[in-house]
Amino acid sequence: MATPASSTPKSDFPWWLAVAAALAVAAAIFIAASDLYAQVFATVATGIGITVFVTMVAFALASAIGLGIALMGLSGSRWLRQIARFYVEIIRGVPMLVLLFWIAFAGAPAFVAAWNALTAPLQNAGLFGELLVRDVSLLWRAIMALTIGYSAFISEVFRAGIQAVEKGQIEAAKALGLTRMQRFRLIVFPQAIRTILPPLGNDFVAMVKDSSLVSVLGVADITQMGKIYAAGSFRFFETYSIVAYIYLILTVGLSLALRGLEKRLRRQHEQ
Numbered sequence: 001m002a003t004p005a006s007s008t009p010k011s012d013f014p015w016w017l018a019v020a021a022a023l024a025v026a027a028a029i030f031i032a033a034s035d036l037y038a039q040v041f042a043t044v045a046t047g048i049g050i051t052v053f054v055t056m057v058a059f060a061l062a063s064a065i066g067l068g069i070a071l072m073g074l075s076g077s078r079w080l081r082q083i084a085r086f087y088v089e090i091i092r093g094v095p096m097l098v099l100l101f102w103i104a105f106a107g108a109p110a111f112v113a114a115w116n117a118l119t120a121p122l123q124n125a126g127l128f129g130e131l132l133v134r135d136v137s138l139l140w141r142a143i144m145a146l147t148i149g150y151s152a153f154i155s156e157v158f159r160a161g162i163q164a165v166e167k168g169q170i171e172a173a174k175a176l177g178l179t180r181m182q183r184f185r186l187i188v189f190p191q192a193i194r195t196i197l198p199p200l201g202n203d204f205v206a207m208v209k210d211s212s213l214v215s216v217l218g219v220a221d222i223t224q225m226g227k228i229y230a231a232g233s234f235r236f237f238e239t240y241s242i243v244a245y246i247y248l249i250l251t252v253g254l255s256l257a258l259r260g261l262e263k264r265l266r267r268q269h270e271q
Contacts, residue, residue, distance in 0.1 A: 017256075020252065024245075024248075024249065027245055031242070031245075036235070036238060037238060037242065040229060040235065040238050040239050040242045041242050041246075043225055043228075043229045044222055044225045044226045044229065044239065044242050044243055044246060045222075045246065046220070046225055047220055047221045047222040047223070047224060047225035047226075048222060048246065048250075050139075050219060050220050050221045050222075051208070051211050051212075051221040051222045051250075054139070054142060054143055054146065054211045054214055054219070054221065055204075055207050055208050055211050057143050058143045058146035058147045058150065058207060058211070059150070059203075059204055059207050061143070061147040061151075062146070062147045062148075062149075062150040062151040062154050062207075063151075063154055063200070065147065065148075065151035065154075065155075066150070066151040066152070066153075066154030066155035066157070066158055067154075067155070067158050068155075069084050069087055069088065069151060069152070069155035070084075070155045070156070070158035070159040070162065071158075072084035073085060073088070073155065073159055074159060074162060074163070084155070087152065087155075088152045088155055088156060091148060091149060091151070091152035092152045092153065094149070096145075096146075096149050096210055096213060097213055097216070099145050099148065099149045100142060100145040100146075100149075100213055100214070100216065100217070101216075102145075103141055103142075103144055103145035103148065104138065104141040104142065104145065104217055107141075107144075108133060108136045108141050109133050111136070112131050112132065112133050112135075112136065115131050116130055116131055119131075138217040138218060138219055139214075139219050141217065142213075142214035142217050142219050146207060146210065146211065146213075146214075150203060150207055150210075153203055154200065154203055157196055157199045157200050157203065158192075158196060160195070160196075160199075161192035161193070161195040161196035162188055162189075162192045164192065164195045165187070165188050165191045165192055169187055169191075170183060170187065170188065173186070173187045193265075194265055194266070197258070197261065197262055197265065198258075198262055201254075201255070201258035201259075201261075201262070204254065204258070205251050205254050205255055205258070208247070208250055208251055208254065209247065209251060212247070215227060222243055222246055222247065223243060226239045226240060226242070226243040
């Protein structure tokens with residue numbers, strides 16, 4: 001008796017990607033051929049560097065803090081677990097835009113006041129001057145807001161990935177005499193990263209898009225450069241079409257790169 005064929009094909013050609021790539025190439029040719037769109041693109045593209053910088057720095061800091069919060073949440077100390085849960089639930093409950101405004105206009109002045117109070121003896125001794133609110137740039141306020149906001153989500157990604165590792169392997173590592181740090185570095189994390197990478201990649205792509213929120217503080221990213229050009233030329237359709245095009249290139253490109261990395265790690269694990 002013949003075995004029925006599987007209803008799911010083993011290899012599904014990514015027609016969506018082919019269509020998207022064709023549209024992207026056609027749009028690039030159109031932009032290059034049009035003086036207006038080329039000018040808009042040249043203006044908006046000057047913000048790509050700031051967008052990439054904000055995303056990379058904020059994501060690196062958020063990942064480091066998120067890993068620390070996740071380890072606190074998995075620790076043997078009840079107080080550390082409660083502090084971690086408090087942080088995650090509170091930060092996740094605040095909209096990113098509200099958090100951005102709070103960090104920029106309330107958190108930064110409070111930090112400056114606390115810093116000056118703590119370092120007053122050193123300032124009186126003439127070792128360094130008083131820190132002013134304007135000394136904390138809006139760029140770094142935006143980066144810290146994204147860092148704090150995403151660290152809560154990333155901590156849950158790390159926590160779930162670490163908890164997905166089989167306890168039997170951890171017990172075996174304990175039996176071999178490995179310390180807690182050695183168990184995490186050699187046994188837990190290398191296995192957890194395969195579970196962590198897909199949602200972590202999704203958060204990275206989401207941060208690329210959410211980095212557009214820094215434009216409300218006047219940070220010269222892609223969105224802000226588009227707002228400035230559109231306000232001066234009244235070419236809103238052309239400008240925001242280019243803005244959307246650039247963000248799509250960044251996010252789709254990153255998604256494909258992360259998907260390729262996931263497949264590579266999966267093949268290495270199978271071997």
